[in-house]
Amino acid sequence: MTLREPAWRVTARELEGSLEEERGEGERAASYLLSPFGARMNRVLVTGTISPAEPIGRDESQPFWRARLTDPTGAVAVTAGSFQPRAMTQLRSSTAPRPAIVVGKVHLYRGRDGVGYVSVRAEGVRFVSESEERGVLGEIVRQTLDRLDLVERLVAEPTTPDDRLVAEGSPRAWVRAARDSLGRYPSVDRAAFRRELRAAVRRVGGDSGPVAASVAPPATVTVTRSPPPRAPPPPPSPAEREEESVFLDQLDEIAEVSVDGYADLKELLSRVAVRGLVSDRAEAVLNRLEEEGIVEEPIVGKLRRA
Amino acid sequence: MATPEAPRALPEVRLRDLQLTVSPVELVARVVMFERREVTRRSDGSRRPLVSGLLSDGTASVRFTWWDPPREGIERGVVLRAVGAEVREFRGRPEVTFTWRTRVGPASPAELPRVDGEDIPFRSVKDLVAPSEGFRLEVRVVRVAPRPVTVGEERRIVYEGLVADRTGAIALSSWSDFGLASGEAVRLAGAYVRSFRGRAQLVLDDRASVLRIEGTDLPDPAELLRSAPVPIARVEDNGGGEAVAVEGLVVGLLPPSGLVYRCPTCQRSVKNGLCRIHGQVEGQPDLRARIVLDDGTGALTVNAGRPDTERLGGLTLEEARRRLREQPDPSWIEAEILERLLGSRLRVRGSGTRDDFGVTITPESIERVEVDLEATAEELAVRLGEDRR
Numbered sequence: 213m214t215l216r217e218p219a220w221r222v223t224a225r226e227l228e229g230s231l232e233e234e235r236g237e238g239e240r241a242a243s244y245l246l247s248p249f250g251a252r253m254n255r256v257l258v259t260g261t262i263s264p265a266e267p268i269g270r271d272e273s274q275p276f277w278r279a280r281l282t283d284p285t286g287a288v289a290v291t292a293g294s295f296q297p298r299a300m301t302q303l304r305s306s307t308a309p310r311p312a313i314v315v316g317k318v319h320l321y322r323g324r325d326g327v328g329y330v331s332v333r334a335e336g337v338r339f340v341s342e343s344e345e346r347g348v349l350g351e352i353v354r355q356t357l358d359r360l361d362l363v364e365r366l367v368a369e370p371t372t373p374d375d376r377l378v379a380e381g382s383p384r385a386w387v388r389a390a391r392d393s394l395g396r397y398p399s400v401d402r403a404a405f406r407r408e409l410r411a412a413v414r415r416v417g418g419d420s421g422p423v424a425a426s427v428a429p430p431a432t433v434t435v436t437r438s439p440p441p442r443a444p445p446p447p448p449s450p451a452e453r454e455e456e457s458v459f460l461d462q463l464d465e466i467a468e469v470s471v472d473g474y475a476d477l478k479e480l481l482s483r484v485a486v487r488g489l490v491s492d493r494a495e496a497v498l499n500r501l502e503e504e505g506i507v508e509e510p511i512v513g514k515l516r517r518a
Numbered sequence: 519m520a521t522p523e524a525p526r527a528l529p530e531v532r533l534r535d536l537q538l539t540v541s542p543v544e545l546v547a548r549v550v551m552f553e554r555r556e557v558t559r560r561s562d563g564s565r566r567p568l569v570s571g572l573l574s575d576g577t578a579s580v581r582f583t584w585w586d587p588p589r590e591g592i593e594r595g596v597v598l599r600a601v602g603a604e605v606r607e608f609r610g611r612p613e614v615t616f617t618w619r620t621r622v623g624p625a626s627p628a629e630l631p632r633v634d635g636e637d638i639p640f641r642s643v644k645d646l647v648a649p650s651e652g653f654r655l656e657v658r659v660v661r662v663a664p665r666p667v668t669v670g671e672e673r674r675i676v677y678e679g680l681v682a683d684r685t686g687a688i689a690l691s692s693w694s695d696f697g698l699a700s701g702e703a704v705r706l707a708g709a710y711v712r713s714f715r716g717r718a719q720l721v722l723d724d725r726a727s728v729l730r731i732e733g734t735d736l737p738d739p740a741e742l743l744r745s746a747p748v749p750i751a752r753v754e755d756n757g758g759g760e761a762v763a764v765e766g767l768v769v770g771l772l773p774p775s776g777l778v779y780r781c782p783t784c785q786r787s788v789k790n791g792l793c794r795i796h797g798q799v800e801g802q803p804d805l806r807a808r809i810v811l812d813d814g815t816g817a818l819t820v821n822a823g824r825p826d827t828e829r830l831g832g833l834t835l836e837e838a839r840r841r842l843r844e845q846p847d848p849s850w851i852e853a854e855i856l857e858r859l860l861g862s863r864l865r866v867r868g869s870g871t872r873d874d875f876g877v878t879i880t881p882e883s884i885e886r887v888e889v890d891l892e893a894t895a896e897e898l899a900v901r902l903g904e905d906r907r
Contacts, residue, residue, distance in 0.1 A: 215754065215876045216810070216817040219769050257767065257812070259861075298853060313861035315769045315812075336770055338860040347889035348767070348861060353898050355814045383751035383815040410902055417895030 217242060218385070219257035219315050221352040225285035225408055226251065227258070231328040232396040233320050240512060245318045245330065248397035249405060250359035252389035253318050256332060259283065259348040262290065262312040262339075265303040269293075269505035274518045276505035277303045281314060281332070283349065284411035289331035290314050293505050299334035311345035313338050321499045324452075331503075350416040353409055360402055363390045448500065456506075458487050459497045463507065463515055474514035528601060532631055534577035534652060536612040541605035545614065546629045547573040548597045550649075554587070573598075573614065575630055576708055576725065577638075577652045581608070584616040591624065599625035627725055638707060644685035648718045651710035655720075657681035658736040659702045660743065660761070662690065680760055681720065682742050684735065687760040689714070689869070692722035703733020717758070717871050747865055750816035750877075758870030758877050765865040765887060766813030775807045776852030777838055805835045807855055811864060811879075818877040820866050826884045830862075831855035863887040 230247040242254045260283030268291075269276040276293040277300055292300035299316070306312075316334040323329060340348075362382055366372065377387045448456065462483045466475035484494050498515075501507040508518040528544040536543070552571030559566055569584040569592055582603075584592075601621040603614045616622050641653040662679030677692040679700075691714070692698065708726035711718055722728070747765035774787060779801025781793035788801035807827040809820040828834050831854065838851050868881035 214874075216812075218750070218814060218816050219767075219812045221814045255769075257769065257814070298856070313767075315860070336856070336860045338857065340861060343891060344861065346891050347863065347894070350889060350891065350894035350898065351767075351814070354894070357898070357901050381749070383749055384755070385751065386815070406902055410899075413895055413898040413902060416891060416898060418891060 214240075217254040219255045220251045220253045221355040222247065222251055222253065222256050222258060223285040223352055223356060223409070223412060224258065224260060224281065224283045224288040225405070226356065227256070227288045227318065227330045227332070228286050229400075229405075230318075230330055231320070234392070245320050246389070246392050246396050248393060248400035249356065249402065250363040250386065250390040250393045252385065252392055255315065255335075256318050257313065257315050257348070257352070258288065258290075258332060259313045259340075259345050259352065260287075260311070261309045262303070262306060262314070262337075263309050264306050265292075268503075271505060271518065274505045275300065278331075279303050279306070281312070282309075284415045285408050289329070290316065290334050290337070291319075291331050291503075292316075292334045292337070295508075296334055299337045302337035302339070303334065306339065310339045311342055313340055313345070313348055319503070321503055322496060324496065346416050346418060349412055353412050353416065356409065357406075359386060359390065360406065362386055363394060364402065366390050366394055452497070452500070455489055455493065455497050456501060458489060459484055459494065459501065460506070460517075462487070463517070467516060472514070474511065474516050477509070477513045477515055480515060532577040533573065533575045533580050536578075536580060536605050536614070538605055538607055538612065542602040542620070543605060543614075544599070544601045545573075545575065545603055546597065546599045546625050546631070547575040548627070548630065549592065549594055550574045550579060551594060552592060572649070574651060574710070576710075577631060579649055579651060580611070581613045582616065583613065584622070586618065587616075597625045597627050597630060599623055599629065630725060642685040643681070643683045643688050646688055646711045646718055646720065648711045648713035651708075653709075655683075655706045655709065656731060656733065656736065657683050657688075657704060657706065658733060658739055658742075659690070659698050659700055659704060660687065660739045661700045662692075662698045664695075682737055682739075682761065684737055687742065689717060689719045689760050690722070691719050692726075694722060694724045694726070696722065696726075696728040698728070701739050703731050703736050705729040705731050715871070717760070717869065743867070750811070750813045750818055752815075753818060753870055753877055754816045754872070757872040758879075760869050761867070762870040762879060763865070763867045764811065764813065764818065764879070765863065766811040766817075768809055768859040768862045768864060769812040769817065770810040770860070771852060771856050772808040772810060772819055773852075775809075776805065776855060777835075777842075777848045778804050778806055780804050803835060803839060805831070805833070805838060805851075807831060807859070809859065809864070811866060816876075818870065818879060819875075820864075820868075820879045820881055820884065822881060822884060826881065827855065830859060830864075830884065830886070832858050863889065 226247050226249050230245050232246040234244040234246060236242045245253045258281055260281045263280045265277040265279035267275060268278050274294055278289055278291045280287050281290045292303050314332060314334050315336040316332040319331050319333055321329045374387050378384050462480055463475045466479055467473055481494050505518050507515055509515050528542060529540060530544040533547060550572040552569050554569050556565045556567050567586060569587040571582060572579050573582045600616055603616055603620050606613050606615055638652060638654050641655055660680040660682050662677055664675045665678050667674055667676050677698060679690045680687055681690045706726060706728055709720050709722050712721055742761055745763050747763045750764050750766060753762055753764060779788040781788050781796050781799050782802050783796050786794055788799060791798055793799045805824045805827045807822040809822055810817055811820050824835060833854060842848060865885050865887050866879055866881050867883045868879045870877045870879045
């Protein structure tokens with residue numbers, strides 16, 4: 213049985229700090245991004261001001277657009293391609309920064325030095341009034357605080373049985389997320405994160421006007437991992453382009469002779485490994501190509517040119 | 519059905535008291551359901567008919583097998599007396615078998631054991647799962663209304679509604695008029711639970727008994743219909759429910775939403791001019807929205823009918839059809855409804871069922887909810903202030 217993944221209410225700051233992935237195994241398994249603050253996300257709901265979108269990717273027939281969503285705690289990239297036609301139309305329609313609600317799937321792209329970039333592949337985008345944005349932000353902060361309380365409860369009483377927490381009202385998925393999150397981020401500074409949420413609460417109350425383009429994190433923030441940079445990933449270097457072409461050549465060769473026209477991911481990875489592109493690097497290249505809309509994986513483990 | 523040397527002085531037993539060591543037995547029970555089958559004899563390949571199904575006498579339900587049954591006279595609901603039925607066990611539960619030695623004949627419902635006795639255990643609504651019977655129940659009638667139905671050739675009135683105790687609520691379907699009224703507290707005996715369209719339903723028929731009681735510890739019906747929304751994760755865990763209230767944000771629409779065509783006879787949606795049941799029909803246009811509501815703990819589908827869809831989507835069916843003349847591709851209708859709804863906060867009440875894809879709610883009411891921003895900001899500031907360290 214596959215239940216629909218709920219949309220985790222998260223701030224941009226929480227997404228920026230999320231660097232741990234849980235890869236699903238088997239056919240059609242979902243992947244999750246674990247946050248330091250008790251979220252285990254496949255789908256998210258975020259709100260903030262969206263900047264006008266810009267096209268990325270080179271292929272005219274496979275448009276892919278990216279915009280930045282800024283809330284009082286940080287910013288995150290929001291993308292949409294031809295597989296999300298309505299969300300893409302919405303992103304493209306905007307010519308000036310406007311408040312919006314976005315529902316979408318989280319993606320973690322890990323760059324060369326292991327630095328992660330989180331983006332939201334939009335399934336739905338709606339531009340909203342400022343009061344609607346504030347209402348949704350209020351819910352995001354409330355659920356974020358609920359999750360933080362749960363994580364801290366588990367720090368204080370790690371042996372509390374899940375069933376008791378569920379009986380007390382915590383969704384089972386949240387309990388699992390809180391435990392996973394504590395395991396993966398053992399020494400994260402939650403107090404500092406709570407302080408950062410104050411700006412969001414002020415925004416809910418309407419005290420601060422439109423959100424500044426970007427809010428620098430206070431100096432007190434300590435993250436156990438390298439802090440994610442706020443800029444979108446830089447364009448690939450010539451060396452990376454070289455890797456991409458090795459990757460694409462092999463993909464084409466496999467796809468040419470395969471029965472279904474797809475290149476099998478395992479075979480592709482083993483072929484490029486022989487050519488010096490080992491698993492981590494190959495994954496990075498694949499992510500980049502997918503992100504740019506050059507390669508797609510319509511079936512798990514099967515690749516083709518987009 | 520007759521046999522020359524019928525066993526005599528058999529113990530007449532209640533189905534609840536069946537034991538493997540006491541066999542054969544005499545019993546009186548109602549046929550709850552049955553099917554006719556044939557098995558092939560291994561010896562000569564000939565086919566031997568049998569009827570199998572479920573018998574009930576109000577104290578319990580057991581499976582039965584009837585070898586070489588008569589061609590006629592077996593119907594759902596008919597009461598049988600079986601003398602010399604054999605008791606066997608299958609997967610740890612007793613069953614009865616009617617063989618050539620068993621005398622089976624029709625009996626009157628009055629011969630069924632009385633089930634309003636003091637020895638029947640009380641149950642809570644939350645423990646009622648289909649199929650079950652042989653229990654007493656104290657509940658509040660939340661609502662009840664007569665509805666004419668056609669059963670085969672016969673026209674009957676069924677009294678449908680909702681009853682509840684402190685542990686939950688269950689749909690009610692009464693085939694006899696007990697004069698039930700909303701707000702009453704009643705003690706029920708002789709009712710049974712069946713599964714109807716995936717939901718447990720409490721059924722009363724003419725052998726059930728209804729006793730008015732004080733019911734001071736039963737919930738107030740108004741309170742039930744106004745109950746606060748619960749997390750969707752809990753609704754998912756409970757597998758839906760009769761009186762579900764949830765609140766969340768609209769995160770999408772599922773197909774088919776927007777303009778649909780329905781069979782004029784059965785209201786099923788029509789695909790390519792074909793109804794699943796009635797074949798080629800002239801589909802009647804209708805508006806609907808299958809709303810995906812998500813509260814951060816889980817997500818469910820709300821099947822909004824035309825009035826709710828028109829009100830929430832800001833588009834009437836007439837207007838949609840008029841504009842279809844200029845914009846013939848109907849997909850804009852769904853897009854427009856979604857554009858009005860995405861991210862909106864809705865509170866939904868209704869009954870929920872669960873299948874492999876999650877919970878679906880058939881709504882009784884859908885309301886937009888306004889957020890009190892000042893109060894929210896204050897509440898959150900207090901929560902953050904407490905954590906100042």
